[in-house]
Amino acid sequence: MSVTTQDISVVPTRGRSLWDDARDRLLANKAAVGSMIVLAVISVLSVIGPMLSPHEFDKVYRDYVKVPASLTAYPLPEQVQPAFESVVKRARLTIEGYERNGDVVSARISSKKEIDPRSTRYFDRSDLFKNAELVDFAADKKSAVIKADINYLHFYFGTDANGRDMMTRTFIAGRVSLTIGLLATAVAISIGVLYGATSGYLGGRVDQMMMRVVDILYSLPFIFFVIMLVVFFGRNFVLMFIAVGAVEWLDMARIVRGQTLSIKRQEYVQAAEAMGVSDGGIVRRHIIPNTLGPVVVYMTLLVPKVILLESFLSFLGLGVQEPMTSWGVLISEGARNLQGAGWMLIFPSIFLTSTLFALNFIGDGLRDALDPKDR
Known part of the structure; x- marks a missing residue:
C-alpha cells in the first residue's frame, strides 16, 4: 500500500507593523490628507514660485507703488x-x-x-x-x-509701499518662514526628546541634575540669549533657527520626561530590562516611540510659535533683514498700510493661516494615528 504525499510549500505572510497601521489610519483621515496637500502646494510655491515669477523679489517699480492686486496687466x-x-x-x-x-x-x-x-x-x-x-x-x-x-506688467498680488511685487515676495517669505519654522522645530524636538527621555528613564540623581539644568536655562531671557549670539556671530539666517531651536527644546524635554516616567513602569519595558536590553536600546525602541503622540502635537504648536518668534526678532532688527522678508514681516507691513492697501495684508495672511491650519490638522491626524490606545 503506497501513500502519496504532497509537498505543500507554505509562504510565510508578512505581518503588519505598527507603522503600517498608523499610516493607514493617517491616510483615512480626510482632513489630515487635505492639509498635507495644502501644505505641499504652499511649499512648492515657496520653492518654485520665485523662479517662475517674472519679477525679482527685490525689484523696485517706482511707477507702481501700492498698486492693487489685479489679473489685468498694468498700465491700465x-x-x-x-x-x-x-x-x-x-x-x-x-x-x-x-x-x-x-x-x-x-x-x-x-x-x-x-x-x-x-x-x-x-x-x-x-x-x-x-x-x-x-x-x-x-x-x-x-x-x-x-x-x-x-511695457505691460502683471501684479497678481499687487505691490508694496516700495513698488515691489507682492506675489514674489510672498513666495520668498514662505521659504524663510517655513525653513526657520521647520528647522528650528527639528532642532528643538531632537534635543528635547533625547534629553527628556534620558532624564526620565535614568531617574534619581541624574534626573534631578538634568532638570536643574533645564531650570537654569529657563531663567535666561530668550531675547538676551539671541542678542548675545548675534553680537558674537553676526546676523545669519542659519543662526536664527539654531537660536530659536536651542531654547524651545526646554518645554519638549519636560513633556517627554513626564511621559517617560509613566512609560518606564510598563510591563514591556520591565520585560526588556529582564532580557538584558541596554538602557540606550530601551530608550530608542520603547520609550521614544511611545512618546510620539505628545511630541507630534507639540510640534504642530511649535512651528507657528517659531514663525511668530522670527517675526518678532525681525521687527527688533535681529532677524530677517531687507530686502529678504518673511510672512511675519509682510503681515507687519500690511497692518501698517491696511487702510489704503489691504492686499498687502491679505495675501501673506492667507498663506500663513493656511499653513498654520494645515499643520494643526496634520498634527491631529498624526496624534490619532500614533496613539497607542487606538492600536
Whole structure:
C-alpha cells in the first residue's frame, strides 16, 4: 500500500507593523490628507514660485507703488497718456501731438534747443515704456517724433509701499518662514526628546541634575540669549533657527520626561530590562516611540510659535533683514498700510493661516494615528 504525499510549500505572510497601521489610519483621515496637500502646494510655491515669477523679489517699480492686486496687466489704458506726458515733461520737451496705435505710443515733440538723442533714456527708465526711439528729426533738430512700446506688467498680488511685487515676495517669505519654522522645530524636538527621555528613564540623581539644568536655562531671557549670539556671530539666517531651536527644546524635554516616567513602569519595558536590553536600546525602541503622540502635537504648536518668534526678532532688527522678508514681516507691513492697501495684508495672511491650519490638522491626524490606545 503506497501513500502519496504532497509537498505543500507554505509562504510565510508578512505581518503588519505598527507603522503600517498608523499610516493607514493617517491616510483615512480626510482632513489630515487635505492639509498635507495644502501644505505641499504652499511649499512648492515657496520653492518654485520665485523662479517662475517674472519679477525679482527685490525689484523696485517706482511707477507702481501700492498698486492693487489685479489679473489685468498694468498700465491700465487710462494711465498710458498721463504717464507718457509726464515723461516728456521730465525730459524738458514739449509735446505737440499724441497718438496710440495698439501697444505703441508716439508723439511729436519739440524743444528750444536741439533734441538730445539721449532723451530716450527717460522713457527707458520708466516702468511703463520700453524700446523708445527718436525718428523724423526736423532739419534744425529741434523737433522730432518719439515712439515707445508699452511695457505691460502683471501684479497678481499687487505691490508694496516700495513698488515691489507682492506675489514674489510672498513666495520668498514662505521659504524663510517655513525653513526657520521647520528647522528650528527639528532642532528643538531632537534635543528635547533625547534629553527628556534620558532624564526620565535614568531617574534619581541624574534626573534631578538634568532638570536643574533645564531650570537654569529657563531663567535666561530668550531675547538676551539671541542678542548675545548675534553680537558674537553676526546676523545669519542659519543662526536664527539654531537660536530659536536651542531654547524651545526646554518645554519638549519636560513633556517627554513626564511621559517617560509613566512609560518606564510598563510591563514591556520591565520585560526588556529582564532580557538584558541596554538602557540606550530601551530608550530608542520603547520609550521614544511611545512618546510620539505628545511630541507630534507639540510640534504642530511649535512651528507657528517659531514663525511668530522670527517675526518678532525681525521687527527688533535681529532677524530677517531687507530686502529678504518673511510672512511675519509682510503681515507687519500690511497692518501698517491696511487702510489704503489691504492686499498687502491679505495675501501673506492667507498663506500663513493656511499653513498654520494645515499643520494643526496634520498634527491631529498624526496624534490619532500614533496613539497607542487606538492600536
